[in-house]
Amino acid sequence: MIEARGLTKVFQDKKRGAVRAVDGVSFRCEPGRIYGLLGANGAGKTTTLRMLATILTPTAGGATVAGFDVVAEPEKARASLGFLSTATALYGRLTAREFVEYFGRLHGLSEDVLGERVSALLTRLEMTEFCDRRCDSFSTGMKQKTSIARVLVHDPPVMIFDEPTTGLDVMTARTIISFIRECRERGKTVIFSTHVMSEVEKLCDHIGIIHNGRLLAEGTLEDLRVRAGIRDLEDIFVKVVFEAGGDSA
Amino acid sequence: MSLHNVGIVYRKELMDSLRDRRTLISTIVMPLLLIPVMTIGFGSFAVSMVKKAEKETPKLMILGGEDSPGIVSALRRLPDADFVPDAGDYARQISDKVIRAAVRIPPGFEASLKSGDPESVEIFVYEGELKSELGGQKLRAFFDDLRQRTIESRLAERNLSTAILRPFTVTKKNVAPEEKVGAALSSAMLPYLVILMCLTGAMYPAMDLTAGEKERGTMETILTSRVSRTHLVLGKFLLVLTASIATALLAVTSMGITSRMAADMFAKDLPAGAAQQFKLSISPQALAAVFALVVPVAVLFSAALLAISLFAKTYKEAQSYISPLMIVVIVPAVASLMPGVELNWRLALVPILNTSLVSKEIFTGTYHWNFIAVILASSCVYAAIALAAAVHLFQREDVLFRT
Numbered sequence: 301m302i303e304a305r306g307l308t309k310v311f312q313d314k315k316r317g318a319v320r321a322v323d324g325v326s327f328r329c330e331p332g333r334i335y336g337l338l339g340a341n342g343a344g345k346t347t348t349l350r351m352l353a354t355i356l357t358p359t360a361g362g363a364t365v366a367g368f369d370v371v372a373e374p375e376k377a378r379a380s381l382g383f384l385s386t387a388t389a390l391y392g393r394l395t396a397r398e399f400v401e402y403f404g405r406l407h408g409l410s411e412d413v414l415g416e417r418v419s420a421l422l423t424r425l426e427m428t429e430f431c432d433r434r435c436d437s438f439s440t441g442m443k444q445k446t447s448i449a450r451v452l453v454h455d456p457p458v459m460i461f462d463e464p465t466t467g468l469d470v471m472t473a474r475t476i477i478s479f480i481r482e483c484r485e486r487g488k489t490v491i492f493s494t495h496v497m498s499e500v501e502k503l504c505d506h507i508g509i510i511h512n513g514r515l516l517a518e519g520t521l522e523d524l525r526v527r528a529g530i531r532d533l534e535d536i537f538v539k540v541v542f543e544a545g546g547d548s549a
Numbered sequence: 550m551s552l553h554n555v556g557i558v559y560r561k562e563l564m565d566s567l568r569d570r571r572t573l574i575s576t577i578v579m580p581l582l583l584i585p586v587m588t589i590g591f592g593s594f595a596v597s598m599v600k601k602a603e604k605e606t607p608k609l610m611i612l613g614g615e616d617s618p619g620i621v622s623a624l625r626r627l628p629d630a631d632f633v634p635d636a637g638d639y640a641r642q643i644s645d646k647v648i649r650a651a652v653r654i655p656p657g658f659e660a661s662l663k664s665g666d667p668e669s670v671e672i673f674v675y676e677g678e679l680k681s682e683l684g685g686q687k688l689r690a691f692f693d694d695l696r697q698r699t700i701e702s703r704l705a706e707r708n709l710s711t712a713i714l715r716p717f718t719v720t721k722k723n724v725a726p727e728e729k730v731g732a733a734l735s736s737a738m739l740p741y742l743v744i745l746m747c748l749t750g751a752m753y754p755a756m757d758l759t760a761g762e763k764e765r766g767t768m769e770t771i772l773t774s775r776v777s778r779t780h781l782v783l784g785k786f787l788l789v790l791t792a793s794i795a796t797a798l799l800a801v802t803s804m805g806i807t808s809r810m811a812a813d814m815f816a817k818d819l820p821a822g823a824a825q826q827f828k829l830s831i832s833p834q835a836l837a838a839v840f841a842l843v844v845p846v847a848v849l850f851s852a853a854l855l856a857i858s859l860f861a862k863t864y865k866e867a868q869s870y871i872s873p874l875m876i877v878v879i880v881p882a883v884a885s886l887m888p889g890v891e892l893n894w895r896l897a898l899v900p901i902l903n904t905s906l907v908s909k910e911i912f913t914g915t916y917h918w919n920f921i922a923v924i925l926a927s928s929c930v931y932a933a934i935a936l937a938a939a940v941h942l943f944q945r946e947d948v949l950f951r952t
Contacts, residue, residue, distance in 0.1 A: 389770060
């Protein structure tokens, strides 16, 4: 499970002074559910997810990942999560197998368990043909599969996806979407950020609309439709942002 | 689990670096190739230049001497020298390398030699220009010989022995250890080279493992894994240190082999003393002592380079930060080569310069244990500060995610 309580992040900017990138964001996501964080570029999605992944420390508020506090027990929190985004690249000079094994070892897997786990993953993700080639020669699809193998190698109960389909072609994006669904079926807690409405409609059990660092609306797709009195998610998003006095562009 | 992760990070970085052509070039190829090419290449060039200059028949000019025909004709008979007529503008001709040197014979020189009046012969050369100096030497040798013969004949006329001119002799005896005499040049150069190689060996991996990772997007990937930032930076630091020390060791090995080869190659072309200057004769104890002193310097470089490169967002930006550091390191290392710069308690606390100076002493067989202890301790303190700074910076998200 993931629970965020008043998560806040303030950055010091030389020109703009103190910038509240995330401002008091609270939500929770249960195992076997997908929580979609919907927002435009610069809304605060990545900063929120980076705080959950313990890459950034919250300025105020807090969060727990699988019961571990992200500030007090960051290593245990990281051990319980898999984080995937288009910004998380591969080590080009390692092979896919070496890359996945490296992360497995860092997560404390014994060599026996690691060997079995990696072989099973490479087979399941249909990577056996290219898994002993260096990552710098991979196509985008191969890279995404390798990244998926990385986040799965330690079998974490929580998965965080930060705009995982940005810049991907349709076929690769579909692989990612079906993988996210699979995570839910396996009972994992999934947080998913995007600005693509169709992906949210397809995937998410619960949606949070984030703008200017604040969580403006939250609920299931049906809840949001009823509250806004509109069916189309894009229209709902624009209405929510507009009512909050923000720029919907 | 804890330190185990440092080892995992280190092994991965080692494997990664060994597959990186740029790291291999800066760590292995450069010291193994550059030093032999520089030593033998430069040595051969210098030797061939000297030989060429010696073979050349210099053009010389005699100024005056109309009333000293005997001396002028003896000069003209000198082998391997061409004499040109007195054109008056000897200084310009020497500067323009038309002639190499000139000699002014004073009026009535031959008559003065006979009468015993003192006279002064002037030789004009372009100082610092090898061929001009060689031409001047030829003229000087002629007049030295003439003076000697004049003295001998004057003594003979008075029935005196030439021994009267040498009531006693003075001989200089060396008390420095044998290796100190033999390897003066190489012992001065070696610490400088080792320190420089420690820096260049660490430079590329330090940038690749920090700014390079940020640029390639793998920094965020690794930060989402379970490994703590302290263990991550320690693993990376150990790899940079390995590269630094490996480069220095390869440089010393390469220099050891090359210097022997160069000494043998140039032995027949150079005077015995000069050839000996190429030869490195270092005892294993000296090498071990210098190695122990260089390790903290390598730690200092590795940690400082990691910390500086971590600030950069890209590899190129890291390069622009690190280039000035090269000068900061080279200046104290070169300062140790200057004559007269000797170890004292103040200099023993100056990082890099202290190690360079004490290593020079050790290589030439002198062990100042008090200085060695102070230098080792101070270097360790500097290294610890740099490493603590690197670890601290890795915890700062404004450095890791600088935009």
